[in-house]
Amino acid sequence: MAFQRYAITLIFLAPVILCEIRNYRSRTRRYGLHTARGVLYAIGVILWFYAMAHIPVAEVTAPGFTAPIFATIGAALFLGERQYFRRISAVIIGFAGTVVILRPGVQVIELGALAQLGAAPLFAASLFMSKKLTETEHNGTIVAVMAIFVTLTLLPPALYVWRSPTIEEMIWLFGLAGLATLRHLTMTQAFRCAEVTALQPISFLQLVWATLLGFYAFGEEPDLWTWVGGGIIVTSATYIAYREARARNRARAGTSQKGVDRMERRGYHTGLVLILVLAAAVGFRPFEALAVPSADPWPRWRAADTNSPAEIRFAAWDDLLRRYVVASPDGINLFRYAAVTAADRTALTNEVDRLTALPISSFNRSQQLAYWINLYNATTVKMVLAHYPVDTIMDIRISPGLFSFGPWDKKLLRIEGEAVSLNDIEHRILRPLWADPRIHYVLNCASLGCPNLDARAYTAKDMEARLAAAAWAFVNHPRGVRFESGELTVSSIYDWFIADFGGDEVGVLAHLRQYAAPVLKERLAKHGRLDRTAYDWRLNGSD
Incomplete structure (x- = not known):
């Protein structure tokens, strides 16, 4: 997917590339910097x-937000940008807001985590x-040369694992490449207009936009700490944008910056300490757990009649299970979905x-x-049958949200007057x-990973024995727990x-040993x- 995305980017940038080839005078002279x-x-x-x-998505995301910190340091060392207090504090506060949202867990350091720390x-x-390139190069040239390098670098591994995308995947890839190209062009223009350090707090806003997209497109409701962290990030970005505009106006008017920085420093010390204390108080939690x-x-549903002798029978469901599992x-x-009769x-x-x-x-x-x-379980089978054939239950996109996947948030049932989802x-x-x-x-x-x-249908009489048997069966099956090359891989269930x-x-280990x-x-x-987690989302269907 990475190769295809950047290859499609070259299609969008083809006019720029052709123009550079034809017009020798406007061709870049900074080959070394472009190459580097x-x-x-x-490599990143x-x-x-x-x-x-x-590694889990969150463990990739959290270290990625250290890039603005590295960029701020690099801007001072290699570009000679002055590190005003407002800029440093805005970067720190923006990162603190990210920590509040992500709350990354402290886990064993894996090669994947080291790779992301190296990428940042x-x-x-x-x-x-x-x-640096914006001093002499066109925006299109900067983005096009980068796309060429990345595409050529990714070509060998892409050929090794090549799979032709479907038409639907190509549509998404073109959309992704188009947005990515627009992002790089606008980001390059931003570097042309402002210093790198001043822009870094703004980069934390991408987590806020991702949260809003998840809410409106996928029906993912953000929790309290997402709102708190988002508020911190927006405040940081808004503040630095406002202060940079003020500083530029003062520079044009010839006003000194020192007095203003001194006043900012006094007021900001207290705010910065409070923000960092808040981030620490939130605690660290694996972000993957937030995905479920x-x-x-x-x-x-706490209501129950503890003295009721009434028994619920599941004869019809039990009969279907015996004949189709x-x-x-x-x-x-496996379930023989294709064999289920209309009756x-x-x-x-x-x-x-x-x-x-x-x-x-x-x-x-x-x-x-x-x-x-x-x-x-019966509702799940009924729903799969209604959409069969499908390769995975994830393709049954009936949950609320424009780009939602999976059926789990759809209110499929009504019980005692309440709409209920899986x-x-x-x-x-x-x-x-x-x-x-x-x-x-x-x-x-x-x-298959479930x-x-x-x-057989579950009954109250044999529930305890069936729960224990199901636990033993899954833990002792490779999709639940397995050792590979000395590393322990467990089902993602134990992570989620x-x-x-x-x-x-x-x-988790104590439970597994039990x-x-x-x-x-x-x-x-x-x-x-x-060491690792894994899950197979392919449908548990039998031919």
């Missing part, structure tokens, strides 16, 4: 994509090289409708647990109200829901850390 910038940026791109492939100063170096809903209880040779249960589709719809019509609050807690688990069942009912990590082993998301969809498994790696077979348990005891 192109090589550094290309390679390191960035390596990091993306080996390289990207920063390309920034102040761009600033937290266990936020829905009080409405098959065990594959590799130990993963059985109707039977499944009727079963889901029957379950949602039950007054579930009038049953005891044991019956409710079996109810919510079976309803979740995410509601998992994250607002089952996880917080039962607080049993083994629940993750009995919920199936129609994916714990098995059992061939680490709070349910003890809150840290120590807790259900691991003797040989695996011994290896886990000796290893003592989680």
